[in-house]
Amino acid sequence: MKAIGIDLGGTNIKVAVVHKKKGILEQTSVPTHAELGRVHLLDRIAATVNSLTQADGVIGIGFGLPGMVNLAQTTVFHPPNLPGWEQVNAAAEITKRTKLPCKIENDANVSALGCLYFGKGKKFDSFVMLTLGTGVGGAIIHNKKLFKGTMGMAGELGHVIIDYHGPLSNSVTRGTVEAYVGQRFLSRFATDMITQYPDNDLYKRFHGNFDKLEPVDLTLEAELGNKLAVEILQKTGQRLGYAIINYTHILDIRKYMLSGGVSKAGAWITDPAREIVQKHMMAPFQEGFELMVEDLGNDSALLGAAGLAFDSFG
């Protein structure tokens, strides 16, 4: 079974023919040029799809993009950085131009479908995916399907409160897990901690340039034995652990996948998260609990978009 995946990024549009078992068969990429407007961009995507040479027999198109998507997986609302896209039935626009059935989905859900069809999620019926990027995205797979809730927006897992007195994130909500674990906020927290220790190597390296501090710098320092770096990542993992308890007590889904930049810290954050889960999650929910890091590499969004087509038309 084959499908077409579209990954609409800020810089490039990537399009691929993906085989359900063999993975990517053909791939192409063109610059996005979102500033040229909605019609131009949709034409450009469709032309790229129509230029594929191995698309004969595909079951349809899966299209991953930023923004909130409706329950029918056709219409996107207010996608960031796409001028002229307030509310667009992008699936219909692509179908009109390609004569192929199309479904759309947001980045976090696409990432989970990639994991389900091509990654560690293949062996599970149900799991939760957390994308630890600039913000924290989430997606719920239940019985091998996306769980979308009543209006398509389920799985806003970054916006789950773990301390209602806590710091604001970008959203209207206080003390959400994103406000601790999202890359933007983790860097803020790390800067705050590091500023207290002028003798620490992290202070010496980043003093005056704390805006350049990335999670990978913390991981590298932790591996060199820097205890402050270890502590910062440990607290991050613990806070992730509290959020995971909330998801599990509500959903009774026991497999967790981490992806995105912050997840590259690996055991520096997953070990403390597991400790909190073991200590504070109710005993009947412990059985079968697993927390792992998923990394499908640069093509993960394309694979996920094709996964959406398999999910919808397969």
Next chain:
Amino acid sequence: MKAIGIDLGGTNIKVAVVHKKKGILEQTSVPTHAELGRVHLLDRIAATVNSLTQADGVIGIGFGLPGMVNLAQTTVFHPPNLPGWEQVNAAAEITKRTKLPCKIENDANVSALGCLYFGKGKKFDSFVMLTLGTGVGGAIIHNKKLFKGTMGMAGELGHVIIDYHGPLSNSVTRGTVEAYVGQRFLSRFATDMITQYPDNDLYKRFHGNFDKLEPVDLTLEAELGNKLAVEILQKTGQRLGYAIINYTHILDIRKYMLSGGVSKAGAWITDPAREIVQKHMMAPFQEGFELMVEDLGNDSALLGAAGLAFDSFG
């Protein structure tokens, strides 16, 4: 369509024939006598079912009881106050004795099914039920079905963290909504507040007997204009609001039903909960949000148990 509902309480076993449209047609009750052991109790329940005179043509039995129930709705684990019931396939035991198909479910889920078939839930496809009793129970109805998760335990909504630094409840988890809103903890919080104001009527009435303070006393005082009582209920409602934000951001279900003793405070807690939701829940989730109090009266557990039979065999 007719079904049999069984409500196994600490004092009495209630059994009824329930019509899907007309409600309870016939009802009977016998003492529980759980201390006489499992076999005696199962025999007693079955004999009561077999004594019903209007059970011809029923589609099956729904059986509500305390404890964790498996995904197949057949087996209960460690039900409190039932000696000899460590792990029992209660559905099979009842079927063996009555020749009728049977499913079992825990109290909170039964309560939600009662609401779905006989209460305010009739007009919704999906809603969340919160039972604010001694503890806080929860249940999730999605597309007119119970959402049970991967192992049957989904919807432990009382054990969702809103402040990971917060007080312990009965569970291993800190700062859960139950630790603030459950009747046991609400009374503790109220006592703490009232002790600071010796001139307050609540202090004068309950000084030396704070263990007798019930949520209804707070409601009655609030209605008399006691500002301290209003403040205690307001903080309770606000904390409930934070928990509701967590459920909604994860599930994208927008209808909420409150039941149980603390819910009788009505607008004294629902208004502050709504204010928190309006302020801190993400804008796209606000559309269609509703919070209401469900009260099916003394027969609610029986109606819910019959609802379980309609859910399973209807």
